[in-house]
Amino acid sequence: MSQENNEQEDVVYKPRVKPKKAASFIWLLPIIIACILGWIAYESYMKKGTNIQIVFKSAEGLKEGVTPLEYKGLQLGKVTKIDIHEDLKNVKVNILVKSEAAKYVASESSRFWIRKPTVSLTKISGLSTLISGNKIEISPTIKTKKEIENAKDKYLFIGLDSQPDDELTNDGYYVSLLANDKDNVEVGTPIFYNQYQVGEIVSKEFKFEKVFLNAYIYDKFNYLINNSSKFTMNDALKVSYGPSGLKVEVSSLYSALVGGITVTTPNKNEEKIKKDEVYTLYASKDDLKKKEYFHIKFSSANNIDKDTPIIYKGITIGKITSLTLNEEDVSTKAFVYNEYRYLLSENSKFFIQKPELNFSGAKNLANIIKGNYISLHYKEGDFKNMFIAQEYKEIKNEIYNKTLDLYTNSLNSLSKKSRIYYKNIAIGKVLSYDLSKNLQKVKVKISIEKKYEKLINDHTLFYDMSSKLIDMKNLDLSINYDGYEPLLNGGIGILTEKRKSKLAKSYFKLYDTFQEVQRLKRIYNKGSIVKAYFKNDFNVQKDMAIIYKNQEIGFVKSIKFGENESRAKLLIYSQFKKYLTPTSRFYKKSKLDVKASLNGISFEMDNYTSLLEGSIHLESKSNMTYKKYKIFPNEDEMKDSSNSITIAFDDVEGVHEQFSQLTYKGVKIGKVTNIDLDKNHKVILKAQIYKDYEDFAKKGTVFYLKKPRISFQEIANAGATVMAVNIGVVKSNSKSFANKFKGYTTMPSLEKTQFGNIYTVESFHALKANLDSPIYYKNVQIGKVHKVGLASDGSRVLIDCLIYDKYTKLVRQNSRFYDISGFEMELSLFSDSKIESNTFTSIIKGGLILVTPMEYNRRANGKDKFELIKTLPQGWDKISPSIK
Known part of the structure; x- marks a missing residue:
């Protein structure tokens, strides 16, 4: 077993080699995040x-x-x-x-x-x-x-x-102004030329202890401003006084609220103003006038001060600029405008004019409140710049340099306050009175102002104006009245004629009454006898004065009465015989003529002679010739015999005899003398034309009733609501004579009137514009609405537009009429708001505006029709054709 184990061999395994992978993508994420954060940081910083x-x-x-x-x-x-x-x-x-x-x-x-x-x-x-x-x-x-x-x-x-x-437009026209210490001018203050705005103040700066203004002149008005221009502040409220009393002048509401500057340019050919030049802004127009400075010494200031005016014959010629109190007197520095420099004569005498109060009224009464003023008596002489003021009474006595003696049986109401009058104008005064040397007469010494000496000659007759107020003899009433001052203070009147012979007498008889001297004057005058006939239904008396243009030219010498018509022998003084022509006629002016009705009282009284016995007036201009001279019972019957027309109306409510007038362009050219009905129940007016009868008695002349129109929008002919309704006249260009006419209740539609041409504008709806509403061209009124009515079929509103003669060339066939009544308003939170209106008149009364295009057609005539457009187009105010 062990052998078997020994026999086993060591086994070595070969490692498995795998290929190496690339870097992982997970590491890219931090890098990308870092880049993004870096970019955000960079952007935030930038x-x-x-x-x-x-x-x-x-x-x-x-x-x-x-x-x-x-x-x-x-x-x-x-x-x-x-x-x-x-x-x-x-x-x-x-x-x-x-x-x-x-x-x-x-x-x-x-x-x-x-x-x-x-x-x-x-x-x-x-x-x-x-x-x-x-x-x-x-x-x-x-x-x-x-x-x-x-x-x-x-x-x-x-x-x-x-x-x-330097922020202002480089190519703009700017003018530098040096303001007065008293001027309060803000940015936006308008600049006017002939009351039309041509520029405005765009900036102001305080340097060198002075206020400098920068004025911008609108491009289209550059030609109006040059080196000769003068700039002055507008007076919103001007207070002044003179012999007539205190005067308060208020300028327009616009000037009162925003002020303004007025520029005047005497020479249009001067060069333009350079930007670096500085012009003075004057406080008033008075500062522009050249002045001559001089000195006056007064015994006392006697209620005079700085700016006390110097007034000569009612005209302010200068002012007191300063007063200095000295030990013995008050010395003043004053000036007169250069045009009155000649008054600073060595023979001129200065005095303080004080208020006077007497029975004839108050003179210079404003001086009691405002103060006295300086005046002078001028007499030619060499120039002088230093004067010593005198008392006014001393100077006044020097003026009365012609003295005369008058002898009368009784002094009556004469006194040292009594004045001498010629045609009720005081020309002298009584200096003194005493008994004559034989103690049988009263001798009155008078003086006549030098400028009236030529009125006195050897044939001048003087009479007592205050001997008896009323005298009645043989049922003949005599009134001796020539105003209450002669009645209270006594007065002496004169009758005189221009004579070639100079004054040789130094004494005259003072007659008791005006009637005495009037009869003597008639006896002394030579003349010619003229026979004039009159009907027996009014009375003409012997000795009535014959008057021509307020001048006695003769008198009634005798009268031979007939059964139906009588004959008067008129003695016309020789120098006035030339005014008798074949068209001459006479009319009797009553002693006192009063005509009254519910519409008022017409009270007429002739001169002094007529107040006593009436008078006969001569009229030499008429349209008829007469075989013999006639005396008419009154002026109306005389004019009716030749200057009358008849007008037939359907209704004449408010028209009254003798009070309703015929008016042409606001001028009274005649009056209604009789109103009657004819057999067709038409109202027949008989009207008398005062003068220029041939101009109005023409075929085609239009007569219409001018009845009152009262509404929220307008008030016209308001006087006719309480007084008689007048009759308007539109003159005809016809050469044919006519004296019978048809009358209209209102002014009819006409193609042309005495004021201008009429054009018809059509609208599908009613509008705010009413009669007399203004019609504008470039915001300048060129006419008015003449009539508003409906078309015969009721489909349209017809507006008759009257364009004044001098503006008719502006109306062309392709012109347009726009309704500008009321105002328009636009409000916005996020953009500029706008309020637009034309004029205050157009808001209240309504109005139209005419726009003529750059490429305009022929002149319009009465046959052309126009349509009323409700809204103005954009840029209408830039349309500015040159119309010839």
């Missing part, structure tokens, strides 16, 4: 951005995590933190800038300012900032890529107060 800090005076409107940093609308970063600055006066704003923009933002060339929303009467923009807050804008000082690469990095900045000037 997108983290760069922090910069900006110091502002205030953080109002800025919010952490919300307020963006922008450049021309592109967001470059965001505010991350807002802290108080170390100086405790400013704030420090931290901004995280996007990495890709860091090299442009964190640069020494960057400047930063805060953009705020703009809300004004003219525009609303940036409303989105009301939710997100203000924005921070960047403004680089360098523009090229090479300059940016060479710029040094910077991370701390001082913010600007407003947008820098």
